[in-house]
Structures are given as C-alpha cells and as structure tokens.
Amino acid sequence: MPYATTVEDGRYRTVCRMCHGGCGALVDVADGRLTAVQGDPDNPNNRGFLCAKGRASLAQLDHPDRLTRPLLRTGARGSGSYRPIGWEEALDRVAEALDTTRREHGPQSLVVAQGTDRNYQEWLFRFANSYGTPNVLGPAHVCFYPRVMAGILTMGAFTFCDYEGSPDLVLLWGCNKSMTHGDGVIGTRLLDAVRSGTRMLVVDPRRTALASRAEHHLQVRPGGDAALALSMIHTIIEANAHDHDFVARHTEGFDDLAEHVTAYAPEAVEHITGVPAGQVREAALAYAAAPAAAIELGTGAQQNRNSFQLCRAALILSALCGNIDRPGGDVIWEPPGIIGRRALPLTEALPEEQNRLRLGADRHRILSMAGWAHPRSVWDAVLDHRPYPVTSMLVHGSNLLVNYADSDRVHAALERLGFLAVADLHLTPTAAMADIVLPVGGWLERDQIVEHAHYVAARRKLAQVGDCRSDEYILTELSRRLGLRHHFWPHADASLDARLAPIGWDWKTLADRSYRPTELRYHKYRTDGFATRSGRLALRSDALRAFGYDPLPAHKPPADSPGDGPYLLTSAHSPFFFNSEFRNIPALRGKEPDPVVELHPQAAAREGIADGEWALVSARGRSIRLRARVTDRVAPDVIVAAACWWYPERGPDGGWRESNVNRLTVNDDENEEMGSSNFRGIRCSIRPVGAGGGG
Incomplete structure (x- = not known):
C-alpha cells in the first residue's frame, strides 16, 4: 500500500500501539520510507524490548488490504459491496443518520462502541456525552474495569x-505477562525484576512459561478463582500472618471479613479450585511473608461470573499484607495533571436524565457507574426494543462479531440496525456489515498524547496512508456537523497543546522530549487517607451494600451442570495477535497459522483426537473447529481454545462462524456488578471433526 512520510529522514522516538503495552519505539525514516521499527532502550517502559507485533508495524502500515477511502455500502449487509466516496460525503451521511436517530428516537438510541482502544477512548466518551447518549459499549466488563x-x-x-520498588514477590493471577502485555506495564518489567531476584507466584489453569519458573503455581480450575483468593485470605488470617498495624490503622471490616472467610478453608473449596489445600496454604503464607509483594491481575481473571468478586478479594489480600501503596507493592495511580482520562470524557455534558437511561444500569450498577453500557442489554434494545429501541451504532476499532459473547446474537443485532458506521483499518466481518466504512490510521499515522502509569508520552505521526484519518478527526468533524462544536476543539490537533497546558507544556515540548515522567509517591494514605467515606480501605464495603450488592466478596457457583459436557472450556490470547487483529499479517500469521485448542493427553486418548488434527468443540448446541494441541500443560478436564479467531483471507465474511470461541459463550447476566461475560469454565465437549457435524 503506497504511503507518504510526513517527516524528514531521520530517527524518531515514539510509542508503539500494536497492543495495549505502549512500548517506546525508534522509527527510522530514509528516502521517504519508514525503514525500521525497534524498541527504544531509553524508554523506561520497555528499555529496548519490542515484541513480534511491534516488529510487524511496518507490515501493518503498508498492508495491501488497508482501507484508504471512505466506503458507502451498495449491497446487502455483510456482502462487502461498496463504492468509494469522499470524506465530506461520508461524514455528512453519518451525521445526517445520527441526527435523524436523535430527533426520532432520542439520543439514547445511538450506541457508540469501541474495541481496541488506540488512546482515543476518552474522545469517544466526550462525543457520546456531548451528543447525549449514555450508551458507550466496550470490553470494559471483561477487561480492566x-x-x-x-x-x-x-x-x-x-x-x-x-517494579521500580523491587518487589520481593509478584503474584500473577490470570496474567501471562511475558507473552501478552497490557495496561502500560509490560512483561519485560516483570522479567527484569525476576532476574534481579523477584520471586513469582502464578495462578493459571495452564502451566505457562512463567508458571514453570514460579516458586508456586496454583493450577486453578477455570471459574474457581474467587474461591481460591478467599481461601488464601482465610489461610493468612487463620495463621495470624496479616499486617496487624496496617489493618488496625487503615482498614474497616476486618472482623466481618475474618468470620466470612471461615467458609473458604482450602480444604472446603478444593473441589471448586482444583488446587490441593496444602499448596494453597503454602502459597498464601509465602505471599504474606514477603516484605513487599505486588499483584498482577490479568484479563483472564476478569472474564468469569466472579470477576468483580475476585478483584475485590485480590485487593483485600494485598491490603491484609500491607502491600497497598508501598515500594514494591500495589501503588495507587495518580493522574498526571493533563486533560486526560478524568477530564477529557466531559462527563458533566451528559444530562442526568440521560445518564439514568444507560443500558444495563438497572442490573449491572457498578459497570454503569464506570460509564459503560452492557452488551447483552444493547443487543436486547436492538432486537427487542427493550427497554427502548437502539437504531444506530458508531463503531471504532472493534470487530464485534468475534470479540463479544454470543456472536450469533451479535450478528442478528447488527443485521437489525437501522444505521451502522464503522471506523477501522481493515474491512473486518463487522465493518463489512456497515452502511458507511471510515478508514483510520494506525499508530504510525497520528499525533497522540499517551497516558501510562509512569509517564505522559508523545506518539508521533510519521506517515500518511491513502486518505485515512484519525478517530479524533472523525469525532471532531461529526461533532461540528451535529452542533456540538462548543464541546470540542476547532480541529483534533488543536487539542494537543490545550490538553498539556495544565502542566505548562505544549505538544512540541512533549514531542521533542518524548515523554514526561510522573512522580511516584508512596504511602499517600498516611496523610490523605483513602478516598472512601470513612477514609479507610473497605474490607467490608458499605458502599457496595448501598448498591444492593454483597459487602464482602464471595464465590458464586456456575449455573451449568456436568451434563452440559465433561470438560471446562477456557480461552487464551496469542502473543502474535492482539485480540482479533493481525491475522492478516504474514509475519505473524506464519507463527500461528491455525486456531488451536489445547487438551490433556488423557482427554485426547479418551476422545480419539491426535495432536495436530482438527477437532470440534461444542457447547450450547453450537460447534467450532480448532486444531488440537495435545499437552500436559492443562488439567485432564480442561481445554483451552484460541480467542477471537477469524480468517481475513476468506473475504468480507471472514469465516467468523467457523473457529470463533465466542459462538460458544453467552452473556447470561449472572455477574451482577459488572455483567462480565463468562469466558472461563464453560461446560463443553470435544470430538474429532470426522465424528459428527457441527455449526
């Protein structure tokens, strides 16, 4: 794909965004071409490391299948029949459709959706709040939130x-940190710490490379995480191994917690966790004895019906051992002072009467408190007009058909929409259903301010592909057409200086210096207290009680039964792809050409499945096709499927039905607080492809 450089020849410091890690990168430009991308050794986030995805950035930049012009659909939804149009016509058509939606059905009938957040999430919220819709849809219910x-x-x-504080021990929970990076703190930081003597305690259904190196590996059964965390809390309290001073001075609810967890003795929940009680006790006491320990909670820990309960329990575990906001522990994030994550969304622009209309707020009140709509509630509103109709969607960077639970229902909802616009780099199966497709630039094609845990950084625009524009440009132009310009800057680039003004910097200064470190302070609660009503950390949360939820974390068993299948299904992300992206990049697809399902040798022998053969995994009356990898890294009753799979080489449809694990998952509404989809611990069966049909 031809592109033009936007800078002179030379070497430029910037920040990669091929995943959520945000590594510092050095990009070489020579003779009007980007010639190399490598890790920046002076960047504190990655110190020169760059993963396979980052190294494939130039293949993404000039990929022959990049979208380069806006498209208007001319055939049936999903057919991929489009004709090119200009930006003015495209934006006029989108704005006209959104204005019609607003006038005829109310602003709440528009859902603004995102998937891969390329540092524009706050812009989407700003647009939604200004427009008047409370319905922003994203993976928040299963990722980070x-x-x-x-x-x-x-x-x-x-x-x-x-990691700057040199933790003595890191507890990795559902987090394969050396292979998949997220939240601005990447796996090289962990590996550097391990090389310097940091010990690891790993909770994971698979014996990952990190688990093999860990001092303790607790091979939890998928879905048993909350019970395991509570059994560790019980063990520490029972052994009187908690930090008495921190608990007495800075927490509330300890006695209630101590009584509550008596039901979670390791022996009592061993059938839930799958972890021998002796291993639980040994690991829990090792964590408690560490002078300073940190907890890495991965997305694997946040994708089951007990996600919120587990996250609460993990924080309580940290607090019990005095690891909150201490060097080498779990440090409280402080905003860097710019117009960013807190101010940029412009939450105050959304009228309160609209805020109350957020889809899913009646049941998933904590998710709604974070500002997100719930996926199942969105599909209900599209398909059944409950509690009101959703007629339009504006989607940025999300292949909804493979990333959300119950993909068949997602497909039905997309077909029913009155209007769908998608902004993306490629014509994904979701984009192929849109009325208007808007081509956006990748990370090498935009100027952006990037917020990390440790610094504010500059991402530099170095190239221009076709007529691609940034998501920020699209939202700014739509706001102007919809009469919302007073909530935005005159143009997207004008926001850069304005956002940095509170810290006395401008865009040129940040770009020249590459990043601005954020001062790291410890033990802030000693002078400021905690930001709760009591000023103490809530082991027992009266705020949750006021919301109508349990004030103490608990494990809730799944609603399924062994009759639904003899195996527990979970999924795993590949180090070579980012969610559903990059399967069209040969250098990455070559490393993992097929969707894989891992199963234990005992299971393989029982079902007659040989290593490397195709197998059908079935649940809820549906089946998907995956290539078997027989390994003892998983338990005999657990199988692990590749996540978010589709086949870009198959045209607009992308074969999204064939190997997509989310055809087997469901938004069953069991997770009350966050509405987290249950991607872990689904009852299923597996058989050779030749043993029967599927679909």
Missing part, C-alpha cells in the same frame, strides 16, 4: 505493580 471498579469501591482508587 472489574479491577478498576473494585479498587474504587474498596479504596477510592486503582493500583499498578511497582
């Missing part, structure tokens, strides 16, 4: 692992 909201309801803040 269960942890964020557990932190806010427990202590008024959320935390990140302090």
